[in-house]
Amino acid sequence: MPKFAPKLSELKKEFEEKPGLLKGDYSDKEWWEIPVEFRDGNWCYPTKPEVLEDLKFANPRKWSPTDDDWKLPDGWEKTIKEGMKDRVERFRSFKLFLDTCVRCGACADKCHFFLGTGDPKNMPVVRAELIRSVYRNDFPLAEKILKGFSGSRKLTPEVIKEWHMYFHQCTECRRCSVFCPFGIDTAEITMMGRELLNLIGVSNNWILNPVSNCNRTGNHLGIEPHTFVQNIESLVEDIEDLTGITVEPTFNRKGAEVLFITPSGDVFADPGVYTMMGYLLLFHHIGLDYTISTYASEGGNFGFFTSNEMAKKLNAKMYHEAKRLGVKWILGGECGHMWRVVHQYMDTMNGPADFLQEPVSPITGTKFTNAASTKMVHIAEFTADLIKHGKLKLDPKRNDHLTTTFHDSCNVARGMGMFDEPRYVLNNVCNSFHEMPENTIREQTFCCGSGSGINTEEYMDIRLRGGFPRANAVRHVKETHDVDSLVTICAIDRATLPALMNYWNPGVSVYGLHELVGNALVMDGEKKRTEDLREDPMAGFEDEEGDED
């Protein structure tokens, strides 16, 4: 018999049967009876009072999710109930999604947070149930229609805590909606959940601080116009050092044909800045008549993770600037949620943009009829069209030092149905593209695990768990094809996937698509290229040996 070791059955008793989250004492409980437990790594810092004051949002105070008392405002229950009623009336999708679910469970195991945590409250069906159960209790008619379904409950502070935890373990990625026979989009339930929480001052600083900055200076970091220009000019110098080419972006130039808007991460963060260098080289290469606004200096929109009104307000600057500068149309950089807002909401929120023209590529003459109403074209589409018409001089060998795969960003893939354009571009600028497994790409892509404003460092544990399914798919191509470069078209991906890769797949770096375009572009009058845009040596272009043929 074992001398030192306890029996397996004893160990199980120790760790399984003693009370713990979702264990032992709770094993025969319903999901709504299991309390939430906030510990380091599973909550984000709450919004600072001064930020809430600045935005004129409710209930500014100092508090922490680990506090017993969240200092909810007087009458908070009424605020939530009225807020829910108002939203059920205003947003047809919300009402429809609350009423339609038949609990078939098809969505249950499709969420990356569920797959990464095994926590039943991360099943999309249960996530929606967090609100639906309260809705059912408070709306007698709904209850009547839904008679036969159990599970209505009272609104208590515990419910608010649960909402806060689980509506921030949803990245609004919409993967679940792809598998739902009714197309129920739990992301929209989460959006409503977060709106309601904001009504009583339950929110995260990482989301609302950028909102406040954006509200003031136009971008998430709160960069003032002169610094914004300086950053880009500094990238212009880098381009000159590397290629010998002086690109000449202009700022706030009236009468330019195109206004270019990209997430500000491309202007201040690593590795986004290399993608920015790629755009600048591309525009120079084709002689595009474009300008960059120092006010519409942010494509991203954290207002979208806050409320419909805030999303609308922050988005409005795009059309304002396009109008003020008198451009013909807008070209948008690589971003995820920016494109969801632009593609699905901008036209109705802040349009019609009848002062703009239906976008036409000045280089190829292609009419972007798909952007006829928004007047805003995605850069991947724009570049794919240039390549298709043979307008770019490209040497894909310049990316031979990279073995690539492509991560479909949720919002661009599922939000606007763009799958092929980035792949077409990638295949034309590098020789080494390998797809991840089929059920992890395109419409079924797995989220980076950090979208929708949860990409803050104090939330790293949750992000690493939620990002596991994506990382696991990258691991597959790393093992089978020696992939070392993960290419994306999203600024949040560029910000967060490096950490995810570094943890789960060390040795895999993250690139923007247009960074690789910038590497491959053969510019007129360039000096001999030996390094890529991040100053890593290109394979076969070393100084001494000269170019391979």
Place this chain on the structure above:
Amino acid sequence: MAYVHVFLGHFAKDMNREIVQLIREKRQIVLDQWKGYVLSLFPSAMKSATPIAQAIEHGLGDVLDSFETTPEKRTAALSGVIRILAVQSFSPSKSMSVFFALRSILREIGGSGKRQIKQKHWDEFQTSMEQLTLEAFDSYMVHREKIYQLKVDESLRQSFMTRRGTRA
């Protein structure tokens, strides 16, 4: 000093051959039970076909196979399992219990067959398992440290241009 010797000894050399043989013969049974134990630490809905569960199975299999290989391979195999455990919602002690569980599983399986493994082999094996658990603890700490490093690196990347500006 004897103590130091025991804990810094070369594990692979010390791993008892009888036990290695037992693992080789009963690999799938051991692996199934071991994986079952690890999954029992997760919230109840973590099923064995999820990517996490598959990665755990893969990692635990690598650890079992590493008993016949080099210390370097064993360290790499351990890291594959600990990387998953170190970001979960359960405590570090639960993560470490995974290695006590292996010991228990092997003793139960090894004690039940016709072939009786002598106590001295179990004693030797016990020392090896203690060494393995200590290594696992090191690996756990390495991964927790890494998570802190990821946070720092991410902040630095976010302020890339600002820092560049101040250096200039």
